[in-house]
Amino acid sequence: MRLLTLLLALSFFAITLLAAPPSRAADSTEYSLSTNHILLAATDVGDDDSDDDYDDDYYEDDEFDTPIKDIADPLEGFNRAMYKFNDVVFHSVIKPTAIGYAKIVPEPARRGVNRFMLNLTTPIRFVNSVLQLKIKRAGTELFRFGCNTTVGILGIFDPAFQHFGVTLKKEDTGQTLGVYGFGPGIYIHWPIIGPSSIRNTVGLVGDFFLDPRSYLFPHAEGASTGIQAYDRVNELSLDPEFLDELLADATDPYEHLRDTWHRYRENKVAN
Amino acid sequence: MRHIKKFSALLAVFILLVTAHTAIAGEATTALKSTLDEAITLLTNPDLKAESKLEARRVKLREIFRGRFDYREMGKRSLGKHWKKINAAERDEFSDLFARLIEARYITKIEAYTDEKINYGGERAVKNKVQVNTDLITKQGTEIPINYKLLKNKAGKWVIYDVVIEGIGLVRNYRTNFGKFLSRKSFADLVADLKSKV
Numbered sequence: 001m002r003l004l005t006l007l008l009a010l011s012f013f014a015i016t017l018l019a020a021p022p023s024r025a026a027d028s029t030e031y032s033l034s035t036n037h038i039l040l041a042a043t044d045v046g047d048d049d050s051d052d053d054y055d056d057d058y059y060e061d062d063e064f065d066t067p068i069k070d071i072a073d074p075l076e077g078f079n080r081a082m083y084k085f086n087d088v089v090f091h092s093v094i095k096p097t098a099i100g101y102a103k104i105v106p107e108p109a110r111r112g113v114n115r116f117m118l119n120l121t122t123p124i125r126f127v128n129s130v131l132q133l134k135i136k137r138a139g140t141e142l143f144r145f146g147c148n149t150t151v152g153i154l155g156i157f158d159p160a161f162q163h164f165g166v167t168l169k170k171e172d173t174g175q176t177l178g179v180y181g182f183g184p185g186i187y188i189h190w191p192i193i194g195p196s197s198i199r200n201t202v203g204l205v206g207d208f209f210l211d212p213r214s215y216l217f218p219h220a221e222g223a224s225t226g227i228q229a230y231d232r233v234n235e236l237s238l239d240p241e242f243l244d245e246l247l248a249d250a251t252d253p254y255e256h257l258r259d260t261w262h263r264y265r266e267n268k269v270a271n
Numbered sequence: 272m273r274h275i276k277k278f279s280a281l282l283a284v285f286i287l288l289v290t291a292h293t294a295i296a297g298e299a300t301t302a303l304k305s306t307l308d309e310a311i312t313l314l315t316n317p318d319l320k321a322e323s324k325l326e327a328r329r330v331k332l333r334e335i336f337r338g339r340f341d342y343r344e345m346g347k348r349s350l351g352k353h354w355k356k357i358n359a360a361e362r363d364e365f366s367d368l369f370a371r372l373i374e375a376r377y378i379t380k381i382e383a384y385t386d387e388k389i390n391y392g393g394e395r396a397v398k399n400k401v402q403v404n405t406d407l408i409t410k411q412g413t414e415i416p417i418n419y420k421l422l423k424n425k426a427g428k429w430v431i432y433d434v435v436i437e438g439i440g441l442v443r444n445y446r447t448n449f450g451k452f453l454s455r456k457s458f459a460d461l462v463a464d465l466k467s468k469v
Contacts, residue, residue: 058348062433063397064420065440111411161412168412248376249444249468251451259447260439267438271416 066270071187071197071262079189083254086194090243098236110234112156117231118168119148119155124210128171132179140166170268173210174203178269187258195261299401299421300391302429306339307389314384332381333374341430342370344422348432349445353453364462371469373441386410399423 061067073079102110122145129138144160151159160166177199178184185198196204208214217223236242250256310332313319319328346369347354347362357365392404400422407415420433433442452461 058351058354060351061443062420063400064395064402064418064433064435065443066438115411158412166412167408167414169414245376249372249448251448251455255451256444256448260444263438270438 066267068263068266070259071184073187073258075186075188079187079258080254082189082191083257085191086189087253089192094233094236095240098233098240101233102237102240105237107238110237113231113234114238115148115152115158116155117234119145119152120213121211123212124173124207125169125171127210128173128176131176132171134171137169137171140169144168172203173206174200174265175268176206177203178265184262184265187262189254189258195257197262197265200265297394299396299429300394300403302339303403303405303419303421303431304391306335309335310381311384314382315386329378329382332378336374336381337370339429339431340373341424341432342366342373344424344430344432345369345373345442348442350449351446353449353458357458361458361462365465368462368465368469369445372465375469401429 122141126138126141126145129135129141143164144158144166145155147160147164147166148155148158151157161168174197182199184200188196188198188201190196190201193204211228213227214224216227246260247253247256313328313331313335318324343366346366349369350357350365354362387410388408390406390408392406394404395402400420403419403421405417405419407417409415416437418435419431420435421429421431424430433440435441449461452464
């Protein structure tokens with residue numbers, strides 16, 4: 001029973017990152033931030049005394065920016081409270097867990113787990129690619145699945161990319177709903193799950209049903225969520241600083257996360 | 272006959288316009304690529320991978336990027352309308368701090384580079400600016416779309432003034448955050464805040 005609760009709790013952590021912005025594949029290298037810096041010496045940027053070089057509309061979005069409307073946030077009070085709660089849970093439990101785990105399990109193994117899980121969740125990407133009429137993308141997913149499941153030993157390795165250069169692109173139900181014209185609705189910062197919207201919350205339900213892991217243990221609901229939670233912790237262990245880096249220069253981290261997440265999701269819908 | 276003449280004249284103008292356009296567009300990609308290639312050559316040089324060489328390599332890396340990234344223009348755009356309210360000395364100080372902030376945030380990310388691939392996609396030219404679209408293909412086979420915005424500075428050099436990663440623009444991000452900061456606090460407070468971060 002206690003195990004079940006633990007798994008359940010973990011599973012919630014897990015989903016935190018499901019809804020979080022880009023899973024950057026940067027290496028989780030240890031770095032020491034050197035404050036050393038070179039002087040502006042000898043740069044040939046050629047910016048001379050005048051700052052009126054390109055004095056157009058520099059204080060607004062420029063021609064390349066897609067105008068994206070801010071997401072409505074009528075539940076801001078609730079959302080901010082949840083953000084604070086998640087912030088504490090993330091920094092006191094989830095992140096330390098991921099970092100501790102990374103110390104025990106070597107990186108190649110964690111990458112293997114990550115690839116295995118990505119291979120297992122192919123249906124989410126395949127079905128959503130089809131629904132979005134991204135037929136080439138859907139074919140790519142099929143090829144990757146066939147190749148990696150066999151030659152790549154159940155997806156632990158990625159010969160589809162290593163030998164054929166076929167890349168993976170995340171597609172999910174929230175995106176599909178967006179492609180079909182559903183707006184995000186309002187912003188919801190769920191406890192543990194993190195940034196979301198009405199559309200994305202519905203999307204998560206769709207993803208749940210498309211995720212084979214949801215059906216693995218019909219008699220122990222906690223087990224599936226436990227696996228999904230573990231997947232998230234494993235993924236976080238590959239880049240544990242991601243969220244902190246994202247919010248490092250934010251004046252209001254809550255708003256920054258909300259707006260960045262929203263723009264990231266809208267961009268996914270458009271591409 | 273006159274029609275043909277007129278037509279060929281139009282055609283000539285059209286061809287000229289099209290080629291002129293692509294020539295400009297090509298320049299930006301070439302400029303961007305030369306800088307990224309230079310950085311990659313540096314980062315993949317096995318002679319510079321030793322612990323003792325890292326600091327020197329980092330200095331060189333900053334130099335390469337300072338040659339292409341116009342941090343002052345980036346900082347100016349990030350301050351937006353507030354740029355107009357500060358004097359020359361303040362602009363200089365801010366630009367320097369901003370450059371160091373961007374370096375502090377990104378240099379370790381760039382140093383983690385090993386054998387990722389960069390695919391150069393299309394270009395979009397609007398007025399005097401060009402956006403070069405690229406995809407970074409990570410070792411894990413994930414595509415990260417990174418778009419670089421460039422403009423030609425007074426010296427006739429293509430420089431980068433914004434970077435958009437997965438739809439998230441660097442300048443826009445900082446403009447929002449600096450804007451919020453300055454709506455509550457003074458410019459001096461912002462400078463102090465930046466100093467504490469670099």
